[in-house]
Amino acid sequence: MKLKKLVLALGAATVLFSGSVFAADMHINVVAKGFQHQFWKAVEQGTQKAADEFDVTVDFQGPDNESNIAQQVEYLNAAIATGPDAICLAALDTRAMLDSIQMAQDEGIPMIGFDSGVPDAPEGAIKATASTDNTAAGGLAASKLHEMIKAKVDAATKDKPVRIGVIAQESNSQSIVQRTKGFVDAFVKIVGADKVSVEGHDSLRAVKKGAPVILEVGIPAEVKDVDAAAVASAILEKGDLIAIYGSNEFATNAIITANEGLDKLGSDKVIAVGFDAGTKVLDAMEAGILSGAVTQNPVQIGYQAVRLAVEAVNGKKVEDVDTGALWYNKDNMNDPAISVCLYR
Incomplete structure (x- = not known):
């Protein structure tokens, strides 16, 4: 029996035993839209921040650019094949990924959407989404x-x-x-x-x-x-x-x-x-x-996606998270509340 299936079977009792479900053994695949823009590097920082906090392993991947839908599908299929505990996905084109998403759902792998999420995914496939309104x-x-x-x-x-x-x-x-x-x-x-x-x-x-x-x-x-x-x-x-x-x-x-x-x-x-x-x-x-x-707050987008994935694996009910948006200009871009959301 796979670890994630054992966790689901044991349920709340497992949580009481360790405070989290074998967190050190939990593996989460994050499939982003690409690495073409610095935005995704900031999102990756957020996923690693959550990985450190929750003591889980995160594998962050994405196509070379945001027009390469086929390459993103390949990354998603490869992630599913490894049997991760959860997958976080920012879909370039949900229609192109329907078979893959169904496969993950059939395998019992909880999926979390982030950034643009996974619009029009099969019912129940995406447990929650971390994104800007x-x-x-x-x-x-x-x-x-x-x-x-x-x-x-x-x-x-x-x-x-x-x-x-x-x-x-x-x-x-x-x-x-x-x-x-x-x-x-x-x-x-x-x-x-x-x-x-x-x-x-x-x-x-x-x-x-x-x-x-x-x-x-x-x-x-x-x-x-x-x-x-x-x-x-x-x-x-x-x-x-x-x-x-x-x-x-x-x-x-x-x-x-x-x-x-x-x-x-x-x-x-x-x-x-x-x-x-x-x-x-x-x-x-x-x-x-x-x-x-x-x-947006790209670091928070990545962090919240992984946090939601950890909670979903632990059998907790998860809900969409609005990661927020702020206006900035030359006058306030160095204010601490703004600068933490910016990246170079």
Whole structure:
């Protein structure tokens, strides 16, 4: 009988015996979306922090980049084959992983979602998810940006409209979709649905002819730096642009890269706000190129995912955890409550 099955059979009595279920022998596989961005390195730090605290072994893996769905499926299948006590998964594409998820469920391996989680997974397969409320986080970015450009938005007319760019990494991952749509929906609500035309990518397109405010959504065909920078550059070059938003580190970096040859961004130029952190983002913030950003707490995402996995293995009831989001800018980025959430 496998250890995890023995644990389930013994139940509460085992917990009373040792305080945890053979914690030193507990092995948890964490399958992330990749290592392309520094965000995932910070998530890994959180998983190791939990591993040390709960005295468990954690194996952190992910594909080379966030467009390599097939490679992530291979990592998930390899993890299942080792018979871990639990698996934490941030799915690039749930549909591509349904057979693997079902296999883990049939094997009795509890699964915990993190970051974007595992949307539309089979019922009962995912015990809980540790993630940011990405819709609310996107809304926070919209609210803060609107405060900075309110005068220009209020002065816009049918004959002289203003444009706000929205750059997203892609249109599949739930976390990216939610914080992109969360931004768009919140901005439309703040300004008024009759005054905003959402243009660009078909995923959010809601054209309203004659609207004084245009939200233009740009999404690259592939998750490649050069493609994203080209999309951002095309929007930055438009004469009626007053602001632009990037919905994750990748998209924010694309905006910063595009600006290198255009010099469009700044507090007295086009206002740029972003999401997440990383060296390029923080350097742009300090230089005044980026006016603000929303940060998740990537360390807490990794920590909570492993904590939930440990509790699930121990037979405890687990529930989703909102790991939070904060607004930061040049003025508060070094405050202890903010800096702990940032990474380079």
